[in-house]
Amino acid sequence: MSEHESTYVPKTGIEKWLDTRLPIVRFGADYLSLPTPKNLNYWYTFGAILALCLMTQIVTGIVLAMHYVPNTEMAFASVERIMRDVNGGDIIRYTHANGASMFFVAVYLHMLRGLYYGSYKAPREMIWIIGCLIFFLMIATAFLGYVLPWGQMSFWGAEVITNLIGAVPVIGEPVLIWLRGGPAIDNATLNRFFSLHYLLPFVILGCVVLHLWALHTAGQNNPVGILIPKERHAKDMVPFHPYYTVKDGFAIILFIILFAIFVFFMPTALGHAENYIPANPLVTPSHIVPEWYMLPFYAILRAIPDKFGGVVAMFGSIGVLFILPWLDTSKVRSMRYRPTMRTFFVIFVVVGIGLGWCGGQLPDAQVVPGMPSFTLIDGELNSYLWLTRLFTAYYFAFFFLIMPLVGLKETPKPIPATISEPVLSGGYAMTAAAPASPEKKG
Ligand code: HEM
The missing domain is CATH 1.20.810.10 (Cytochrome Bc1 Complex; Chain C)
Incomplete structure (x- = not known):
């Protein structure tokens, strides 16, 4: 997208004057005419x-x-x-x-x-x-x-x-x-x-500008997850x-x-x-209790019996997101073509919601009827804490174990050669077999 050539032609005298001094109208016009994959959904x-x-x-x-x-x-x-x-x-x-x-x-x-x-x-x-x-x-x-x-x-x-x-x-x-x-x-x-x-x-606003700059340099991804080659731009971009x-x-x-x-x-x-x-x-x-949107991280904090350990786990749960691109070993981007990973992803979402729920409970509550309590080294481990620790373990396992291993082991579904193919073939019929993306990884 960075190679997108400007098609803006200043029309009025003021526009021409401004364009040679501060081409801000050109910037806006180029932004609006950016070629964008035509299969972007509501997500x-x-x-x-x-x-x-x-x-x-x-x-x-x-x-x-x-x-x-x-x-x-x-x-x-x-x-x-x-x-x-x-x-x-x-x-x-x-x-x-x-x-x-x-x-x-x-x-x-x-x-x-x-x-x-x-x-x-x-x-x-x-x-x-x-x-x-x-x-x-x-x-x-x-x-x-x-x-x-x-x-x-x-x-x-x-x-x-x-x-x-x-x-x-x-x-x-x-x-x-x-x-x-x-x-x-x-x-x-x-x-x-x-x-x-x-x-x-x-500061967030400044970061958003960088976020969009990076987006328009690398180009927008799309639900199929493949790169749209230059020769397909006329057909696959709008x-x-x-x-x-x-x-x-x-x-x-x-x-x-x-x-x-x-x-x-x-x-x-x-x-x-x-x-x-x-x-x-x-x-x-x-x-x-913190606001609802912090509850999953609050639950991770409380899952660890040691205070400092809890702090490390809580910051670690956000920190791990930064290194995510290097934890995922799969050559295929979109989980549409990764059924195994998709299952783990759904569990991850449920675990995230579960952590949020756990984070909102009283620390010593026995909130899950019928769930056993255990006596462990750190004392009575009630049913709520039991769940919190299970969810926390899955949260970290998702990034450190599942992502690297599933990426290496799974067999992805065949990937379409173009983003138009799944639509034009009336479903998800594919032509090209894996490897998934025509683009080089890394
Ligand atoms: C103030 C907060 C944010 C704003 C205003 C913002 C804005 C945008 C916009 C306008 C796009 C392009 C349209 C779209 O794909 O939805 C985008 C794409 C993207 N954003 Fe954000 N974003 C924000 C926060 C985040 C966060 C917290 C993450 C992840 C940790 C993130 C990751 C991404 C990624 C990976 C893309 C590329 C999507 C693709 O090409 O498939 N953004 N963002």
Whole structure:
């Protein structure tokens, strides 16, 4: 795609003048006419949806910051004031709070799409790695933002998560104090969290620009997962506009409807009631839980009995995503042609949801009726913990064992020679046998 030649011809005098000085209109026009594989399905609309989510968070966040006061004495009351006295304040706050959830819904689907179609494999490693960085920054931003209303869950969530850093040997303690701005979570903590929460979305924005740059250098993957050779461009590619602007636009409308249902009809459904109680360092809530989108990682943290081990596992579960392109040994990208891997992928999705569910349970709950409890070295291992550890083991095995081994052992289905073939043959009839991709790996 990088070789895509500009077809833009400046028409008016102003356009000609600008084109020789700052060819920004040419840039936009070239972007819109980019040749794009014609078989992209609705899973490919989440990139555009994510861009919308980021913009929504930035715009609503800036307005909220005009009224929010980052001071422990006033933060909670300033948020209540936004809800009651600021014009449209309740809608803006609910859009921002639910927007975070919608952002994570979209990013998880976007990542699973990439995983399923092998979009992280050569030559798209950089698109994926920058994506992982965006994901990590999103988690950090959401965590910082959750502290700002200074409710009970804000305070105790910050207490639990920052405490984890203290578990790191030698440097843990000084880093913890540096991060909090003092020995305890207090005004200094709230101030720096506010400052960073304002900053990070713009860092994410910068990363999105790099993400798209890498995308247009390597070229978009597609559900078949094969490279479209230059001589097939005329048949297999369509210009991005109007084909995908319309498709993305339609998906965005559906997404906005879902978003609006949450904002207008159940704005607090995804939140936690405890956060409507002002922060009190002297009263620990009975059940400290993060927002739903962090629960799988929280479960992994708690799966390991040792605190430092838990921290390593939790960061490791995100870190492993960065090296994913080198763990997958398969020559075939799309799981459409990898039935064995597809089964493991479905289990992975179920395990991810299971981890989320486990992360939301009380640490000492006996929540799975009929499931046995075991007595192990670290004491009573109840049924919930039993499941959490099983799911955590599968999570890591998926990346470190299943991906490398299945890629070497499986026999993929024959891959079509072109992306048009599965459509024109009226089904999934194939011509070419494996090896899967005409493109070289690595
Ligand atoms: C603010 C967050 C993000 C935005 C705005 C964004 C935007 C986009 C856009 C517009 C595309 C092209 C359209 C599409 O394929 O959907 C894309 C593709 C892609 N994104 Fe993202 N993205 C984000 C986060 C991520 C994350 C967290 C990952 C993975 C960890 C990721 C991995 C990818 C990959 C691998 C592709 C190429 C897909 C393909 O060609 O098959 N993105 N992204």
